Amino acid sequence: MSPPETRGPLQVARRAQLLEALRHDGVLRVTDLSGRLGAAAVTIRRDIAQLAAEGLVRRVHGGVALPEFDDDAATEDVSAVMLSSGTRTVGMLVPSLDYYWPDVARGAEEAARELRARIVLRGSSYKSEDDRPQLIRLVEQLSVDGLIVAPRMDAPTAERTVDWLASTGMPVVLIERTATVGPHHAVVESVVTDHALGAAMAVRHLVSLGHQKVGVLLGEHSPTSPHVHRGWLEAITDCGQDAAATVDAQVPPRPAAWEAALDVVLDRCLATRTTALVVHADAEAIALVQRCEERRLSVPGDLSVVAYDDEIAGLCSPPLTAVRPPRRSIGRAAVRLVTDRLADPDLPAHRVIISPSLTVRESSAPPRSAR
Known part of the structure; x- marks a missing residue:
């Protein structure tokens, strides 16, 4: 206690x-x-x-x-x-303003407008060790009524940041993150995508086409990658495939280092006869397709590819089959949780999980052996 x-x-x-x-x-x-x-x-x-x-x-x-x-x-x-004093103001802190999160912010803004509230957006950084300076500015200088936050959960300061958020006494909703506080591990309200379900959807789509070895390729240090990996592993196991007999790989965060890493992945695909990959995220998936072209490997002829994120996957050639997280819905749901909490502080804590969707395009097809 x-x-x-x-x-x-x-x-x-x-x-x-x-x-x-x-x-x-x-x-x-x-x-x-x-x-x-x-x-x-x-x-x-x-x-x-x-x-x-x-x-x-x-x-x-x-x-x-x-x-x-x-x-x-x-x-x-x-x-x-x-x-008489104006609309409610909700502070929103996200790790990036140029990928994934803009759509989340747009969904939040749409919901805020409907609920006569206002969003004040701030960007942090995946490199930031401490989100609290930005959060303190939102709370103390801008006097926001509630917070929507995607904090760095892998930073050394993460636990102190979450404790500080809980101590503000205002509604706080985490997005694409979960956390507990206090000796009894009380949950902090959150809205998250079921990324594991999304990865499983991709696997089952590929298995339904006849692929008997479905691998996974993930970006290092992404907070989404562990969930995608878990969903991939559970799904291929349920489908009777052996994770050790296929590709389970990561690529470094810097594009300059991708070529050598992607060659290792493609060599492993050929050696294990892996005919399909689930790839997180879009940039890595597109780089993989380009490397296949350079090595005269056909997508989807030699390798089917399903991207995870669907930010720009449809612009690739061929357009990539992709899993799309419900980014706008995440923002909308978070704003509704904050405003509901402002209206009734005694509501029980909510943890909202929203399902992603799969869009089938031209990068996935039956393997050659099944045609």
């Missing part, structure tokens, strides 16, 4: 001022209290969370009220305050 919180004189005085403000006005928003008390919004939210745990205040539909305050009146008053 965590030790009890130590309260300093300033904290005690601030919470007393918060309670006095509520006694005067009945119901208030966090941003109003932040301005009145001269404290950051994240600090006010922590105070509210502690006071609510002690039964001294009650969080209601986007604000905070005294425990005896009437529910209907609280809802009406907070709604009026929200209309």
Whole structure:
């Protein structure tokens, strides 16, 4: 169990001022209290969370009220305050603004517009060791009402970042990530793609065409790759194929090093008579097809290829069969979780899993032996 919180004189005085403000006005928003008390919004939210745990205040539909305050009146008053002070603002931090994530952000913006909210987007980096500086700016400088975050879960600071997010007292939804906090491993709300299912769909498509050895090629250090690998392994095992008898490979993150790595993969395909590959992601799949052309190997004649991501797979020649994660739906669902949580802080935690889709194009066909 965590030790009890130590309260300093300033904290005690601030919470007393918060309670006095509520006694005067009945119901208030966090941003109003932040301005009145001269404290950051994240600090006010922590105070509210502690006071609510002690039964001294009650969080209601986007604000905070005294425990005896009437529910209907609280809802009406907070709604009026929200209309007069503008729309709700949701901060969104994603690892990249140039691949995969723009569609997630567009879905979030669409849902926010429908729900009369506003998205403030920030980009981090897969190279960043700590997402907290950007998150702190969103919370303390821009006073967002909730957060949608795709943090670096493989960074040394990941656990501290998730703990910090949980401590803000505001709605937080992770996208394409999952996490737990505290001694009881309480879940952080999340929206994720079922990437393992997507990989399994690709495998079963290839097996249905008659491929008896379906391999996998993954980009190193991608947070999606482990899920794709798990789905591939489970699916080929269920289909009676031997993972050790086919290709199970990775390519480095730098395109400059791909040629040698792809040659190793193609040599392994020829040696094991592997006739199909599931490849994550699109750039790696397209590079593989190009290397096949240079080596006079036909796609799909000698090797069928299914890409995972479908960002640009359809632009390849031949157009690639691909699994497409539901990027816009991920963003839309995350915004809805945040706004639902703002409306009712006592909702149970939600973990939303959304299925990807498979689009069959020209890069997958029956193997030559099955024709």
